Amino acid sequence: xxxxxxxxxxxxxxxxxxxxxxxxxxxxxxxxxxxxxxxxxxxxxxxxxxxxxxxxxxxxxxxxxxxxxxxxxxxxxxxxxxxxxxxxxxxxxxxxxxxxxxxxxxxxxxx
Numbered sequence: 001x002x003x004x005x006x007x008x009x010x011x012x013x014x015x016x017x018x019x020x021x022x023x024x025x026x027x028x029x030x031x032x033x034x035x036x037x038x039x040x041x042x043x044x045x046x047x048x049x050x051x052x053x054x055x056x057x058x059x060x061x062x063x064x065x066x067x068x069x070x071x072x073x074x075x076x077x078x079x080x081x082x083x084x085x086x087x088x089x090x091x092x093x094x095x096x097x098x099x100x101x102x103x104x105x106x107x108x109x110x111x
Contacts, residue, residue, distance in 0.1 A: 005032050034101060043088035059083060060090035063100045070103045 008030045012023045028034050047053040055078070062072045072083050090096045 004030050008032070028101070028103075042092050043085065045085045046089050046092065055082075056086045056089045056093070057095065059086035060095040063087060063090065063096045063098070066100075068101050068103050072100060 005027060008026050009023055012018050012026050015022070024034055047056050055076070058076060059072055059078075062075060067075070069080060069083060072078075073080055076083065078086070087096070087099055091099070
């Protein structure tokens with residue numbers, strides 16, 4: 001029996017011009033968890049002072065709470081770029097195991 005993800009992907013692929021973005025958007029709407037692949041190399045930036053480590057820890061706590069990237073940005077007041085850096089550092093340090101979900105795009109996918 002096909003899973004929800006398989007059904008969703010098959011439905012998107014039947015469209016005239018399916019896109020990877022449309023597949024990801026539909027999977028998110030179907031309730032599937034979408035995460036970014038983990039980098040093989042360590043992140044370019046790692047915290048060196050107490051304030052930076054505290055920021056990474058705060059973001060790690062929010063990721064473990066299940067917050068999306070957009071919710072973390074709103075709660076911390078940091079840019080998406082800085083949140084991504086903090087998440088990468090937290091993964092590298094072993095404080096979290098996954099990247100937070102991103103909110104599904106509000107753009108209407110082509111039919």
